[in-house]
Amino acid sequence: MSDEAAKRRAVLNHSGVIDARTLADSHRRLAELIRPGMRVLDIGCGTGAITRGIAEITGPEGLVIGIDNDPDWIAKARAEMQGTAGISFEVGDIYDLPLEQQFDIVTSARVLQWLSRPYTAIEQMVKRVRSGGKLLILDYNHHRIEWSPPIPSSMQSFYNAFLSWRSDAGMDNEMADHLAELMERTGELNDIVSLSQLEFTQRQDPDFIHKALIWAEVADFKGKQMVQDGYISEQDRARAERDYRLWVQSQGEYQQMYLQSVEATKI
Numbered sequence: 001m002s003d004e005a006a007k008r009r010a011v012l013n014h015s016g017v018i019d020a021r022t023l024a025d026s027h028r029r030l031a032e033l034i035r036p037g038m039r040v041l042d043i044g045c046g047t048g049a050i051t052r053g054i055a056e057i058t059g060p061e062g063l064v065i066g067i068d069n070d071p072d073w074i075a076k077a078r079a080e081m082q083g084t085a086g087i088s089f090e091v092g093d094i095y096d097l098p099l100e101q102q103f104d105i106v107t108s109a110r111v112l113q114w115l116s117r118p119y120t121a122i123e124q125m126v127k128r129v130r131s132g133g134k135l136l137i138l139d140y141n142h143h144r145i146e147w148s149p150p151i152p153s154s155m156q157s158f159y160n161a162f163l164s165w166r167s168d169a170g171m172d173n174e175m176a177d178h179l180a181e182l183m184e185r186t187g188e189l190n191d192i193v194s195l196s197q198l199e200f201t202q203r204q205d206p207d208f209i210h211k212a213l214i215w216a217e218v219a220d221f222k223g224k225q226m227v228q229d230g231y232i233s234e235q236d237r238a239r240a241e242r243d244y245r246l247w248v249q250s251q252g253e254y255q256q257m258y259l260q261s262v263e264a265t266k267i
């Protein structure tokens with residue numbers, strides 16, 4: 001399947017989940033690395049929730065640019081950036097970045113999992129890192145998610161179909177565990193370090209329901225695309241969504257999503 005299939009399947013129809021993210025919670029390793037005055041490029045920034053957190057630290061002496069290929073998200077990011085110094089947002093594609101300058105840190109969170117050519121994306125990102133600067137990528141291994149107790153069988157079947165729908169479009173469901181190898185292959189990066197960035201939420205947490213419901217949103221929005229693409233019937237999709245919502249409300253004890261951050265220094 002082509003890049004086009006991956007592009008169509010990567011479209012985010014709903015920004016609720018990404019709007020709720022923060023730098024401190026959702027890109028923890030980056031929060032440890034940034035300092036006032038740094039120049040940071042955030043690719044696949046969505047509506048800019050994490051990007052604004054970066055600019056709050058880099059401050060007026062720094063420079064933060066958020067790039068996303070979805071013009072609606074960039075419009076929303078621009079509308080919400082008022083009052084934040086040293087930040088701007090541009091529409092652009094990770095495969096063809098609309099910038100010439102170089103940055104202290106180039107980062108991309110939860111984006112490469114949606115690409116059919118992640119290595120090409122990494123090559124493009126490396127070009128935008130200054131010598132001695134860092135490339136930092138955060139992503140998932142969707143095979144290593146854990147739910148307790150097990151999710152309903154209707155939802156497990158949906159999840160399995162979701163992973164096939166993604167991999168048939170050339171996306172890597174285990175992206176997190178392949179990043180280090182792809183970075184190494186560029187020959188332009190040193191000191192590659194992978195750090196576990198598990199996202200764990202349990203029932204007693206105030207935001208457990210909100211966080212666990214991410215998969216109900218996936219069953220809704222991505223699920224409808226999967227129905228159109230012939231990966232699941234509408235009846236099975238709707239049942240999976242309904243059963244999973246009930247599981248979250250009444251049964252779910254915890255959910256753990258497996259993410260890794262992988263960073264490296266440009267030679």
Ligand SMILES: C[S@@+](CC[C@H](N)C(=O)[O-])C[C@H]1O[C@@H](n2cnc3c(N)ncnc32)[C@H](O)[C@@H]1O
Pocket residue numbers: 010011012018021043044045046047050067068069070073092093094095108109110111114
């Ligand atoms: C799952 S969201 C992650 C948003 C944010 N980085 C976060 O961690 O919350 C993935 C984002 O990547 C963007 N994206 C997907 N393919 C892209 C591409 N080829 N170039 C630039 N952005 C892309 C999507 O529009 C979406 O906003």
